[in-house]
Amino acid sequence: MADTEPQVAVEPAEPQSRHVVYCGVCTLPPEYCEYGGTVKKCQEWLAKNHPEMYQRIWSTEALTAATSSLSLEAQKRAEKDAKKKAAKAEAAEKKEADKIAHSIVTIKRIERNKRKYVTAVSGLEAFGLDLKKVAKDFGKKFATGSSVTKVPSGGEEIVVQGDVSDEIEEFLLEKYKDIPEDNIELVDDKKAKKAAAAAAGGG
Known part of the structure; x- marks a missing residue:
């Protein structure tokens, strides 16, 4: 029977605490802001409070990298969707602003x-x-x-x-x-x- 090496007890690794950032506008993690209805406001908040994270998610390079793996057709579709979402969010914001402006x-x-x-x-x-x-x-x-x-x-x-x-x-x-x-x-x-x-x- 072959010799087996004695088992060395491995110390369990210290759990690393991970600091999660939540958006100050829609309260979702910034990676998911695009699914809320306030993308524009979320972007402004992120750029002001976490510029490096803003660069990572919303910079032109990041957006290009995210879509470069898609086919040309899928890219166009993604762009169209993004525009639609942004327009929808803007309309919702405007409606809310109008409502507030006329509320007494x-x-x-x-x-x-x-x-x-x-x-x-x-x-x-x-x-x-x-x-x-x-x-x-x-x-x-x-x-x-x-x-x-x-x-x-x-x-x-x-x-x-x-x-x-x-x-x-x-x-x-x-x-x-x-x-x-x-x-x-x-x-x-x-x-x-x-x-x-x-x-x-x-x-």
């Missing part, structure tokens, strides 16, 4: 009874805000009750105890930079009622 946040002061007021805020969800989280922020900021309630038209609004309409406007502009000042409307429910009554009486 209404801050309404409502008189409940004998100088008791509440302030209702609606339209925040159009800016991608989580109403429960914002209601919590309002409650903390103004040390008062604040809750999300359903409105008859089907949406939701935040109702804050007390007359804090001006303070809420300031707070929104300071904390949520995505909301343009021109898109915030202050309404006094009492005045609105009077105006409606006057209009009805005059008609």
